[in-house]
Amino acid sequence: MSLLKVEDLTTVFHTDQGTVQAVRDVSFELKEGEVLGIVGESGSGKSQTMYSIMGLLADNGVVESGKVTFDGEDISRSAFATKKEYEDKMRTIRGNKMAMIFQDPMTFLNPVLRIETQLVEPLMNHTNMSRAEAKERALELMRMVGIPSPEKRIRQYPFEFSGGMRQRIIIAIALTCNPKLIIADEPTTALDVTIQAQVLELIDNLRKETNSAVILITHDLGVVAKLCDRVAIMYGGKLVEIGTDKDIFYDPQHPYTKGLLECIANPEDDEDKPLHPIAGSPPDLLSPPAGCPFVDRCEKAMRVCKQYMPPVTEFSEEHKARCWLQDPRAKEV
Amino acid sequence: MAEEKVILKVENLKTYFDVTKGIFSPKQIVKAVDDVSLEVLEGETFGLVGESGCGKSTLGRTIVKLYEPESGKIYFDGKDISSIHGAELKAFRKDVQMIFQDPYASLNPRMTVGEIIKEPMVIHKIFDTDQEREDRVVELLKIVGLKPDHIRRYPSEFSGGQRQRIGIARALAVNPKFIVCDEPISALDVSIQAQIINLLENIQKEMKISYLFIAHDISMVKHISDHIGVMYLGHIVESGPAADVYRRPLHPYTSALLSAIPISDPNIAKAKQRIILEGEIPSPINPPAGCPFATRCPKATERCTREKPEPIMVGTRQVSCFLYEK
Numbered sequence: 001m002s003l004l005k006v007e008d009l010t011t012v013f014h015t016d017q018g019t020v021q022a023v024r025d026v027s028f029e030l031k032e033g034e035v036l037g038i039v040g041e042s043g044s045g046k047s048q049t050m051y052s053i054m055g056l057l058a059d060n061g062v063v064e065s066g067k068v069t070f071d072g073e074d075i076s077r078s079a080f081a082t083k084k085e086y087e088d089k090m091r092t093i094r095g096n097k098m099a100m101i102f103q104d105p106m107t108f109l110n111p112v113l114r115i116e117t118q119l120v121e122p123l124m125n126h127t128n129m130s131r132a133e134a135k136e137r138a139l140e141l142m143r144m145v146g147i148p149s150p151e152k153r154i155r156q157y158p159f160e161f162s163g164g165m166r167q168r169i170i171i172a173i174a175l176t177c178n179p180k181l182i183i184a185d186e187p188t189t190a191l192d193v194t195i196q197a198q199v200l201e202l203i204d205n206l207r208k209e210t211n212s213a214v215i216l217i218t219h220d221l222g223v224v225a226k227l228c229d230r231v232a233i234m235y236g237g238k239l240v241e242i243g244t245d246k247d248i249f250y251d252p253q254h255p256y257t258k259g260l261l262e263c264i265a266n267p268e269d270d271e272d273k274p275l276h277p278i279a280g281s282p283p284d285l286l287s288p289p290a291g292c293p294f295v296d297r298c299e300k301a302m303r304v305c306k307q308y309m310p311p312v313t314e315f316s317e318e319h320k321a322r323c324w325l326q327d328p329r330a331k332e333v
Numbered sequence: 334m335a336e337e338k339v340i341l342k343v344e345n346l347k348t349y350f351d352v353t354k355g356i357f358s359p360k361q362i363v364k365a366v367d368d369v370s371l372e373v374l375e376g377e378t379f380g381l382v383g384e385s386g387c388g389k390s391t392l393g394r395t396i397v398k399l400y401e402p403e404s405g406k407i408y409f410d411g412k413d414i415s416s417i418h419g420a421e422l423k424a425f426r427k428d429v430q431m432i433f434q435d436p437y438a439s440l441n442p443r444m445t446v447g448e449i450i451k452e453p454m455v456i457h458k459i460f461d462t463d464q465e466r467e468d469r470v471v472e473l474l475k476i477v478g479l480k481p482d483h484i485r486r487y488p489s490e491f492s493g494g495q496r497q498r499i500g501i502a503r504a505l506a507v508n509p510k511f512i513v514c515d516e517p518i519s520a521l522d523v524s525i526q527a528q529i530i531n532l533l534e535n536i537q538k539e540m541k542i543s544y545l546f547i548a549h550d551i552s553m554v555k556h557i558s559d560h561i562g563v564m565y566l567g568h569i570v571e572s573g574p575a576a577d578v579y580r581r582p583l584h585p586y587t588s589a590l591l592s593a594i595p596i597s598d599p600n601i602a603k604a605k606q607r608i609i610l611e612g613e614i615p616s617p618i619n620p621p622a623g624c625p626f627a628t629r630c631p632k633a634t635e636r637c638t639r640e641k642p643e644p645i646m647v648g649t650r651q652v653s654c655f656l657y658e659k
Contacts, residue, residue, distance in 0.1 A: 041522040041523065041524060041525075042522055162613050164613060165613075192384035192385055192549065192614075193384065193549065193551070193590060193593045193594060194384060194589060194590060194593045194610045195384075195613065196593065196595075197592075197593035197595075197607050197609060197610075198609060198610070200595070201607065201609060219522065219523055220523075220595060221523070221595075221597035222552075222594065222595025222596055222597045222602065223595045224597070225595065225596060225597050225598055225599040225601075225602035225603070226595050226596075226599075226602040226603065226605075228599075245599040246599060246600075249597065249598060249599050250599075259524065260523060260524060261597070263523060263524050263526070263527035264523060264527070264552070264597055265530075265552045265553050265555065265556035266552070266596075266597070266598075267551065267552040267555045267556070267579055267594065267596075268596065268598075268601070274531060274534070275527040275530055275531055275556070276527065277524060277525070277526075277527035277528040277530075277531055278524040278527075278528075279528070281492050281494060281495075281525070282522075
């Protein structure tokens with residue numbers, strides 16, 4: 001059974017300039033204990049998809065349609081009569097069964113509270129633990145994420161920690177209630193490479209220990225290759241391709257996925273071949289093209305691509321892409 | 334082949350910052366760049382890699398004379414520029430330009446693209462008439478892949494990648510011989526990074542400009558550079574031809590840094606054994622007495638914590654580590 005099922009999720013933002021169609025018709029599933037990577041450029045809708053699922057959209061964001069099933073329960077906004085009911089429900093889920101790790105370890109933690117307060121609070125909110133028990137568990141979590149001398153450090157404030165250590169604290173906070181799903185939004189982007197390696201290793205070990213499923217939002221294909229079982233590629237608010245790590249890296253089908261893989265330097269190549277950048281820039285989601293979002297940058301674009309949204313083609317049960325080239329109706333190219 | 338000409342030579346450069354708080358506190362000095370020597374050949378790219386706080390940006394900024402060095406020499410085109418002032422400094426600034434990391438902060442939001450690119454030409458009195466300068470701006474816009482009618486627009490109307498192109502056009506306006514690129518791609522999306530890298534490579538081929546390319550993304554640095562220097566805590570711990578350094582790292586820090594790069598190939602990435610470094614970079618305020626890397630080095634001996642290793646040549650490479658002493 002799948003842990004998380006997202007069907008036809010569409011999210012828009014009402015701004016002064018018009019309506020931004022941030023997430024358009026996104027569907028995917030996640031099994032228990034699985035790691036799914038969501039890859040895309042800034043503005044491709046990868047973070048907003050996750051915020052829509054968790055009910056954390058900014059005030060001007062609206063989930064227009066779509067159904068989200070988590071752990072057997074329908075948690076879409078439309079399943080609740082009032083906003084209050086929805087938010088009350090989400091509050092019991094977030095931080096409990098579903099936890100989040102944010103990108104910027106500098107702004108996530110409250111600077112005027114001790115680490116102890118920030119770790120103990122979610123435990124006391126979501127479980128019946130007493131303060132002493134919660135503190136015991138907090139120390140255990142700090143040990144788990146590799147923070148040396150936790151008894152001393154739990155009394156400290158966030159500014160006394162380095163970036164990598166703060167990210168560990170955030171991971172510890174996410175783990176407090178043994179979540180079934182951890183959503184990590186660019187967890188290592190703000191960190192240095194050697195620290196990134198430590199944190200990735202930590203996430204990988206922890207999810208094996210706790211059997212939590214992980215959704216990893218990132219733009220770094222190297223991080224995806226290291227950690228993920230399956231990969232979803234987003235572009236212009238659309239999920240354009242999804243498959244196992246091997247499908248995406250060794251047998252990409254969508255021209256955007258192919259382009260993305262070609263424009264990163266592979267240091268394993270001895271001769272430095274020139275990179276193949278994707279010309280142009282992503283579409284404006286205030287008025288996205290009627291057809292495929294990638295049409296303006298695609299070398300193989302056809303007339304149909306401009307006018308009609310490509311349907312999903314299934315290559316296997318796991319591997320799907322949204323492109324007219326793969327459609328059985330398309331002429332051989 | 335003709336003798337390769339050294340365009341930039343840095344000898345035992347030190348840049349310190351005084352961060353003493355209050356007049357009665359003990360003196361605290363950040364040794365951001367500590368005894369660095371390097372050479373950049375004409376028309377080549379020297380890549381500088383290292384983690385945040387290792388001093389790579391400070392080194393770049395000291396070379397373009399944005400910071401005063403504490404001691405040491407910088408030779409540009411054979412001339413000692415470590416203590417030049419006034420007219421000489423202005424002439425030097427015409428030869429050496431800089432491209433910055435943040436394309437949002439490095440362009441004046443109240444100037445049009447044309448004014449931004451024209452300004453260095455006005456300052457350095459290149460061309461006599463405004464019309465000539467305007468023509469040159471149009472030409473530069475074409476070189477960096479923008480349209481001539483972008484000249485009257487403001488930076489806010491452009492995306493990150495396009496802004497970085499404007500920054501490159503501004504650097505090229507004075508026909509420099511040398512450009513310091515300080516993390517020019519790290520604020521950009523993956524598909525845009527490749528565009529900027531290719532642009533920089535093409536410009537180098539056509540105009541024979543040398544680059545000092547500062548970045549933390551080792552894959553990209555290896556791609557664009559001829560030589561690489563690896564920095565740690567204010568020191569260049571290893572330097573040499575890019576492919577050699579990548580293929581056969583000598584210094585333990587280089588090995589650890591390379592093994593930490595995420596490779597975008599699931600079979601390699603999942604099988605790859607990382608050298609996971611314990612701990613974090615020590616503070617440059619009280620750097621370790623011996624080798625800067627000794628506190629995290631898996632191969633450190635007692636001697637490393639006492640003595641500072643001198644740079645030694647190993648084949649084509651310079652490395653500061655006792656492991657390679659004869």
